Amino acid sequence: MAEVSIENVTKIYPGGVLAVKDASLRVEDQEFLVLVGPSGCGKSTTLRMVAGLEEITEGIIRIGDRVVNDVPPKDRDIAMVFQNYALYPHMTVYKNMAFGLKLRGYPKAEIDTRVAEAAKILGITNLLDRKPKALSGGQRQRVAVGRAIVRKPAAFLFDEPLSNLDAKLRVEMRAELAKLHHRLQTTTIYVTHDQVEAMTLGDRIVVMNDGLIQQVAPPLVLYDYPANVFVAGFIGTPPMNFLKGSLVREGQKAYFKADGIKIKLAPDLAGRVEAHMGKEVKFGVRPENVMVKGYTSLSEDENVAASQVTVVEPLGDEQIVYLQAGGQDFIAKVDSHVRLEVGDTTQMVFDVGRVHVFDKDTGVNISLREKAAVA
């Protein structure tokens, strides 16, 4: 059990490619931290630097109290689960799991006990004599996890461990990993590009883009208080709507105004964005906060935009409705019993209690109440 800390770490690959820029993170003991971001955002590189598989160009990495910058992977007391499982194809499941212990000179009896214990936890006891090729994807993934847990390391590192599984199995394994972490309470760093995995597994989530950490926060904080346009757009399905327009003050009241859309800002929000009054901004609202007039408890006299339905995607319990108002596209997630047809013009209501205002140029969320939520 240990904390892992990354202090001002930069990674530049030979040839000058900047993979990670000045990243600082602190993973608490027993925490499940998820690194998430699009391909090439530097999340895997960050994990591999913690593992010792990539050298650090600048900065310090600590595991426990020890600086591990120059410590080889085997001496870092970590275990890693790879995307392609990386099981040794010529070894049985037992040998795959025992390999690390054997190299470390554990006595045979101890190895047997640990492998048996891990196999029992993961439900693979009956597979111990099989070779990896005789296993299904889900079983291989369990073996890969088993190989990590037999070592009882200070920290687990997962590099997109579920992305090679089919959708159904991925959901199952996700729940199992959560259960496993609850049981073992080992510090875990988990890399994924899947925001659902990130939201469901992480105690905290680190959102990365272009080698930079965008925000570090617990899942719901990330969802409700995104630090910038990138985080707001990355977390949530379908993604947050961004409307272009400007902030205007009319008498005592402040509005977001765009062609065909006029939304009154709540007084506290108006106060926070006062400095941007009269300027162009990006106005963010999540699809579930855009409602059909007549189907909501909100006051329906204001914040209504006449919108044309362009596409309707029924999902069973709800439907994703693509709309257009004043030449701008946006999406609403509404109950599936609301009858909407393509081509209809409908009145859409915006829930002003849950909107965000972003600086048009920097993308920073200027409507946040607590700056503490932002890393």
Place this chain on the structure above:
Amino acid sequence: MIVRGKHRWWHFFTHPGAVLVAPAFILYTAFFVYPAAMAFYVSLTRWSGFSPVRTFIGLDNFRELYHESLYWRAVSNNFIFMFGAGAAIFFFALLFAAALSNRNFPGRRFFKTMLFAPYVVSIVAIAVLWTFVYDPNWGLLNSMLSFFARFLVRLGLLSPDRAQVGVLWLGSWGMAMPSLSAVMVWAGIGFYVILLMAGIDRIPDDLYEAARIDGANEKQSFFHITLPLLRDVLVIAISIHIIGALKQFGLIWAMTRGTNYTHTMETYMYDVAFEPRTMSFRMGYGTAMTVVLFFMVILLTFTFNIIMRKAEVEY
């Protein structure tokens, strides 16, 4: 319409595809199947190779072979090349392949080219080159040794009367076998390095990363990951080497003509059957050797493949 029924061997000839394979089939029969079949017959005769008289003598040729010590020396030489040169080839080929597979190895491409270069040179040219190297009077090797000896004399580490170097590298069986083996290793190793490197390149990088995290050092990674996963490539490479060692002719013939008991089965067979120098012209006897060789190759490669047979590696 598909006609269902028993497949008889003559259906091959009535199948429309027969026309397409006919040219290859005819050439293969005329130039391989027929001569090979004839060899079995010739091995049972006494025949000079050009005389119209061919006397059937049953297994006499084989009986004589069994009792002839020079033939057994030739056979044992083949096996010495197989095991001796083979051990050196695979030891160094694995070493080089493992080293050169590391993308950070300095001068990787240069070394690859250097190792492979001899393989594209004709074996006779290689033989001529090495005959110069091994020449006892003015060969490169002895010249270098002399130079070194004179250097030692100057330093007072060697008495001047012992400074004359005239090693007969190909002069006796004991010297010639290692000397010839060295040439075989030099000439053949590039091919095996390339083959093994292709095998190593196929092994996914994350296995090595997993091994590093599991605690393996470079040596342990090689023995626990690389070597076991190279198994199928090694089986093919060693099979090729076994067959090559059993067919060793060009190099030996060009360098020693089989004298000083460096004969292999092939050079000896040539001596017995075709060589004007020996005036032996015993075609039947020579052919009997090739028949034995034929079974040896089959038996050895078959046994080797059975020993090494195991499920193919899948990633």
